[in-house]
Amino acid sequence: MAMTGVLRPGHAQIRVLDLEEALHFYRNVLGLVETGKDATGRHYFKGWDERDHHSVIIRQADRAGIDFFGFRVLDVATLNQLEKDLNAYGVKTERIPAGELLETGERVRFQAPTGHFFELYAEKTHVGNGSGLVNPAPWNPKTAEHGIAPIRMDHCLLYGPNIQANKDLFTKVLGFRVVEYVMAPDGEHTAAFFMSCSHKAHDIAFVEHPEPGKLHHISYRLESWERVLRAADIIGMNKVPVDISPTRHGVTRGTTIYAWDPSGNRFETFCGSYEPYPDWEPIKWTFDEFGYGLDHTTGKLHESFLTIVS
Ligand code: M3P
Ligand code: FE
Structure with missing residues (x-):
């Protein structure tokens, strides 16, 4: 089947109450791969077999929950078209500049009727899963065996x-x-x-x-x-x-x-x-x-x- 338009879940930004405790959990118990930290103190993670720079971002806050959930779309033309389609449907959108999230292009943010914030974006740096794209090993013991280690x-x-x-x-x-x-x-x-x-x-x-x-x-x-x-x-x-x-x-x-x-x-x-x-x-x-x-x-x-x- 052809896949165009919205491709996949891309990222979730999660609020945590105690950053140190959360870092231990996400790094060592859940066993995500940490890929960065930005100037605002947010930490970035991915599952070991994901290829984009990150899929989970954690931020210290005084209440738990989710800030936003993002979907990767096919390309920039698709992003622009989906923004027009959202606006034509009566949904207001906001552009978040490229780089506001590490290694991520411009995002189109909107609020859904359930109150959640969603984002669409077309670009995020491809960092790979550590095995390369030529004759790759099936898994890397450093990342695929550490903690729960979801893909x-x-x-x-x-x-x-x-x-x-x-x-x-x-x-x-x-x-x-x-x-x-x-x-x-x-x-x-x-x-x-x-x-x-x-x-x-x-x-x-x-x-x-x-x-x-x-x-x-x-x-x-x-x-x-x-x-x-x-x-x-x-x-x-x-x-x-x-x-x-x-x-x-x-x-x-x-x-x-x-x-x-x-x-x-x-x-x-x-x-x-x-x-x-x-x-x-x-x-x-x-x-x-x-x-x-x-x-x-x-x-x-x-x-x-x-x-x-x-
Ligand atoms: C899942 C899943 C309910 C089922 C939830 C299912 C609400 O979370 O991943 O399949 O009954
Ligand atoms: Fe589920």
């Missing part, structure tokens, strides 16, 4: 009001499609949308929630279920607070763990899922079976998962 930042799940309007914006203007959705208990409204701009089961998901702009989780992809269980060992060895221990989701069929960084930002380590084609019909979950959508082993509607956000 990439994969997607996020965000909580806020008006998810139907977000779904319209992302599908009508940004080229996303709904892959799965969850009905509310009333059987009429939608409680969650899982949407893709690619071959993945989801690149972003939204859950209806009264407070705007909230982060439910940033998800990191691992290569296998064994790696998810290895992540569980590392989580236990470091006494990381856990929300849901290893299980499978019914929704999108990933195998997963949910836990919290030291500031209370939930993260997910997952693998699996499936690769939907663009012509596939979306999958619907009714609320009475949603426990199995969330945790397919127990069918349990984990209260903490449904209510705790940062």
Whole structure:
């Protein structure tokens, strides 16, 4: 399938309460690769198999949560066109100059109806995964074995009001499609949308929630279920607070763990899922079976998962 327009999740800027504690966690427990620090004190990270300069930025602040989530688009012409399309749809945009984030080109920022800030950008320095582009080794023990060591930042799940309007914006203007959705208990409204701009089961998901702009989780992809269980060992060895221990989701069929960084930002380590084609019909979950959508082993509607956000 051709991939044009919005290509993929590119970066998330996360607020942390104690920078030193967060640095230890992101470097050594989650095991991201640190790629830079800027003049404002922000630290930059990537998963070991990512090729762009960074995908996770952390910033010290007095409350946890997410500042913005960025998507890489095909090229500068696409960026300019998508900005025009957003404006024509009635969404105001702001240009953030190139270099404001290290090694990143100009960004187009907008606020979605759920209150979250999103950015589109076309350029970020390609730093590679350390194995080069000629006869590469499959993995590098320095980066792929240190901590949980996800291959990439994969997607996020965000909580806020008006998810139907977000779904319209992302599908009508940004080229996303709904892959799965969850009905509310009333059987009429939608409680969650899982949407893709690619071959993945989801690149972003939204859950209806009264407070705007909230982060439910940033998800990191691992290569296998064994790696998810290895992540569980590392989580236990470091006494990381856990929300849901290893299980499978019914929704999108990933195998997963949910836990919290030291500031209370939930993260997910997952693998699996499936690769939907663009012509596939979306999958619907009714609320009475949603426990199995969330945790397919127990069918349990984990209260903490449904209510705790940062
Ligand atoms: C994921 C995922 C829910 C399922 C969430 C699924 C809200 O986070 O990565 O597949 O039930
Ligand atoms: Fe997820």
